[in-house]
Amino acid sequence: MGPFGTRPATAGVLAAFEHVDAASDAIRALKARGHKDMTVYSAAPNHEIEEALAHRVSPVRLFTLIGGLTGCAAGFGMTLWMSYDWPLVVGGKPIGSIPPYVVIAFELTILMGALVTVSAVAVFSVLLGRRGAAFDPRFSDDQIGIFVPAAADQRDRVEQLLRTAGAVEVRHAA
Amino acid sequence: MAVIAPPPPTAPIGLHGEHPPISQTHADVTRDVVGTLSAPSRGYLVLLFGAVGLFLVGALTFLILVKDGLGHAGYQPPIFWSVYITTFVFWVGIGHAGTLISAILFLFRSPWRTAVYRSTEAMTVFAVMTAGLFPIIHIGRQWIFYWLLPYPNQRWLWPNFKSPLIWDVFAISTYLTVSTTFLIFGLIPDVAAVRDKTTGWRRFIYNQLSLGWQGTDNQWRHYSRAYLYLAALATPLVLSVHSVVSWDFAASIVPGWHGTIFAPYFVAGAIYSGIGMVLTLIIPLRRALGIEHMITDYHFDNLAKLTLLTGSILFYAYAMEYFVAWYSGNPFEQTTFFRRAFGPMWWAGWTMIICNAFVSQLLWFPKIRTNLTSLFVISIFINIGMWFERYVIIVSSLSNDYIPWAWDRLNPTWADWGILAGSFGWFGMWFLLFAKNFPIVAIQEIKEMIPMPRLRGGHH
Numbered sequence: 001m002g003p004f005g006t007r008p009a010t011a012g013v014l015a016a017f018e019h020v021d022a023a024s025d026a027i028r029a030l031k032a033r034g035h036k037d038m039t040v041y042s043a044a045p046n047h048e049i050e051e052a053l054a055h056r057v058s059p060v061r062l063f064t065l066i067g068g069l070t071g072c073a074a075g076f077g078m079t080l081w082m083s084y085d086w087p088l089v090v091g092g093k094p095i096g097s098i099p100p101y102v103v104i105a106f107e108l109t110i111l112m113g114a115l116v117t118v119s120a121v122a123v124f125s126v127l128l129g130r131r132g133a134a135f136d137p138r139f140s141d142d143q144i145g146i147f148v149p150a151a152a153d154q155r156d157r158v159e160q161l162l163r164t165a166g167a168v169e170v171r172h173a174a
Numbered sequence: 175m176a177v178i179a180p181p182p183p184t185a186p187i188g189l190h191g192e193h194p195p196i197s198q199t200h201a202d203v204t205r206d207v208v209g210t211l212s213a214p215s216r217g218y219l220v221l222l223f224g225a226v227g228l229f230l231v232g233a234l235t236f237l238i239l240v241k242d243g244l245g246h247a248g249y250q251p252p253i254f255w256s257v258y259i260t261t262f263v264f265w266v267g268i269g270h271a272g273t274l275i276s277a278i279l280f281l282f283r284s285p286w287r288t289a290v291y292r293s294t295e296a297m298t299v300f301a302v303m304t305a306g307l308f309p310i311i312h313i314g315r316q317w318i319f320y321w322l323l324p325y326p327n328q329r330w331l332w333p334n335f336k337s338p339l340i341w342d343v344f345a346i347s348t349y350l351t352v353s354t355t356f357l358i359f360g361l362i363p364d365v366a367a368v369r370d371k372t373t374g375w376r377r378f379i380y381n382q383l384s385l386g387w388q389g390t391d392n393q394w395r396h397y398s399r400a401y402l403y404l405a406a407l408a409t410p411l412v413l414s415v416h417s418v419v420s421w422d423f424a425a426s427i428v429p430g431w432h433g434t435i436f437a438p439y440f441v442a443g444a445i446y447s448g449i450g451m452v453l454t455l456i457i458p459l460r461r462a463l464g465i466e467h468m469i470t471d472y473h474f475d476n477l478a479k480l481t482l483l484t485g486s487i488l489f490y491a492y493a494m495e496y497f498v499a500w501y502s503g504n505p506f507e508q509t510t511f512f513r514r515a516f517g518p519m520w521w522a523g524w525t526m527i528i529c530n531a532f533v534s535q536l537l538w539f540p541k542i543r544t545n546l547t548s549l550f551v552i553s554i555f556i557n558i559g560m561w562f563e564r565y566v567i568i569v570s571s572l573s574n575d576y577i578p579w580a581w582d583r584l585n586p587t588w589a590d591w592g593i594l595a596g597s598f599g600w601f602g603m604w605f606l607l608f609a610k611n612f613p614i615v616a617i618q619e620i621k622e623m624i625p626m627p628r629l630r631g632g633h634h
Contacts (some may be wrong), residue, residue: 020626040391044621045398058399082332100336107344110411114352121400125393135388137370142200166629
C-alpha cells in the first residue's frame with residue numbers, strides 16, 4: 001500500500017457501515033469497552049463520527065504558526081542583512097528600509113506557513129499514522145469502516161458488538 | 175441517472191444563498207466523477223491537439239527570440255513594456271478567481287463553491303504557470319533570469335529589495351508554490367477515491383499519487399485543520415499578489431500609473447477576469463464531461479453575481495481614474511487620460527470600458543445570469559476586455575510620457591502575437607490534460623454536503 005512500502009498486517013476485526021448513526025454508536029460502544037485504538041475510515045469528514053471519537057484538536061495549527069513566524073523573521077532578516085552586507089544607497093532611501101521589506105516578509109510568512117503546515121500533515125498522518133490496519137476500497141466510496149485491533153480470543157466479542165450496532169458486514173482481518 | 179432536484183418554487187435560484195437539495199448519494203458522486211476520466215472523445219483530442227499546436231507556435235517564437243534577441247518583438251523607444259507584460263498581468267489576474275473561490279469562499283462557508291472550486295483552482299495553477307513564463311521571456315537574456323533571486327554570487331551582490339520588480343518575483347513564486355500546494359493537497363482524498371475505482375496500471379499510478387491516503391479518522395483530523403489554515407494563508411496571499419503586480423506600475427511616476435487606487439483596482443479586475451475565464455472554461459467542460467447535473471444554474475447564477483460585483487467595482491475604478499486625472503490639475507495625467515479615450519489608441523481604450531464596465535452590467539438581469547449562451551458570450555467579452563485593460567494601461571501610458579518629442583506608438587509584430595498565442599496553447603494544454611486525468615469536481619467536498627443515510631431516520 002502506498003509509496004512507503006508494504007505494511008505488516010495487524011490482527012483484528014474490520015466492519016463496514018452504511019449508516020452514520022450506526023457507525024457512531026459502534027464507536028461509542030467500543031470506547032466504553034476499552035477499545036480506544038480503533039481506526040475509522042470515511043470518504044469525507046463527518047461531524048457525527050468526529051463527536052463520537054472526541055479526538056483532541058490536531059496540532060498542525062501550531063506548525064502553521066511556527067512556519068509563519070519563521071518565514072516572517074526570515075523575510076526581514078534576509079532583506080536587512082543583505083542590504084547592510086553591501087550597503088548601497090538607492091533612490092535616496094535608508095540602506096535598510098522596513099516598509100518595502102514588509103512585502104518580502106509577508107510573502108515568506110505565507111510561503112513558509114503553508115509549506116510547514118503541509119509537511120506537518122505528512123508527518124502526522126502518513127509517517128506517524130497507524131500501519132497495517134485492514135482497509136476496504138468501499139470506504140473511499142460510500143461506506144464507513146471501523147477496524148478494531150483484537151487478539152484471537154477477543155474477536156468474536158468485538159464482532160458481536162459491531163453487528164449489534166448495525167454493521168452491514170464484519171470480517172476478521174489477518 | 176440521478177439529478178439534482180430543482181429548487182422549490184418559493185425560493186428563486188440562489189437568492190437565499192442556500193444550496194438546492196442534492197438527490198445524489200455518495201456512490202453516485204464517486205461514479206459520476208470517476209466517469210469523467212473515461213477514454214477521451216474526439217472533440218477532446220481535437221482541442222488538445224489544437225492547444226499543443228498553439229503552444230508549439232509559441233515555443234518556436236521563443237526559440238527565435240533566444241537566438242536573435244528581443245528585436246523581433248515590437249519594442250522601440252519609448253515602449254519597452256508591451257504585449258509580453260500585458261499578457262503577464264492578464265494571466266496572473268486569471269489565477270485570482272480560483273483562489274477566491276477555493277480559499278476565500280471556503281472561509282465564508284459559501285455552499286456554491288464546492289462543485290466548481292477544483293476546476294477554478296486548477297485554472298489558477300496553470301494560469302500562474304503561464305504568467306511566470308512572461309517575465310523570463312521579456313527580460314531578453316532569458317538564460318540569466320536567476321539573477322533576480324537572492325543567491326550568493328561571486329561578488330556577493332544582492333538584489334535591490336526596494337524594487338517592486340523584486341517584490342513581484344517573491345509574490346509570483348509564492349503564489350505559484352502555495353496555490354499548487356493547495357491544489358495537490360485538496361486532490362489527495364479524491365485521488366484515493368479514484369484509486370479504489372480503477373484497475374491495472376492506472377490504479378498503480380493513482381495509488382502512488384494518493385500518498386497512502388485511506389481516509390482514517392487520524393488523517394481527516396490533521397487534514398481538515400490544515401486545509402482551514404491553508405485557506406486562511408491563501409486568502410491574504412491572493413489579495414496581495416495582484417496588489418504587488420499593481421505596484422510594479424503604481425510605484426513609478428509614469429502618468430496613468432501613479433495612482434493610489436491601483437492595488438484594489440487591480441485585485442477587483444483580476445477576480446473579474448478570472449471569473450470570465452472560469453465561465454469560458456466550465457460552460458463547455460461540464461457538457462463534455464457529462465457533469466451538467468453537478469454544475470447547475472445555481473452555480474452559474476452565483477458566478478455571474480460575483481462577476482457583476484467585481485465588474486461594478488471596475489466600473490467605479492475606471493470612473494475614479496478619469497475623475498482623479500481631471501481633479502489633479504496635472505496636465506500630464508489629464509493628457510494621458512484624454513488620449514486614452516480620444517488619442518490614436520481610442521479603440522483600445524473604449525474596448526476596455528465597453529467590455530468590462532458596460533457588458534458586466536447586463537448581469538443585473540436574472541435571465542441573463544442563468545442563460546449559458548449569453549454567459550458564455552459575456553465571458554468572451556470579459557477575456558478580451560481585460561486583456562485590453564492591461565494593454566491600455568501599459569502601452570498608452572508609456573507611449574505618451576512627459577516629453578511629447580519622444581511620443582511614439584506601439585507596432586506589435588509576429589513575435590508578440592506568436593508568444594501570446596503560445597501562452598493560450600500552454601495554458602489550454604495543461605488544463606485539458608488535468609481535466610481528463612484528475613477529478614475536476616471535488617468528490618470529497620460534495621460528499622461532505624450530502625447527509626449520510628441513517629438507520630433510525632431523523633436528523634442529527
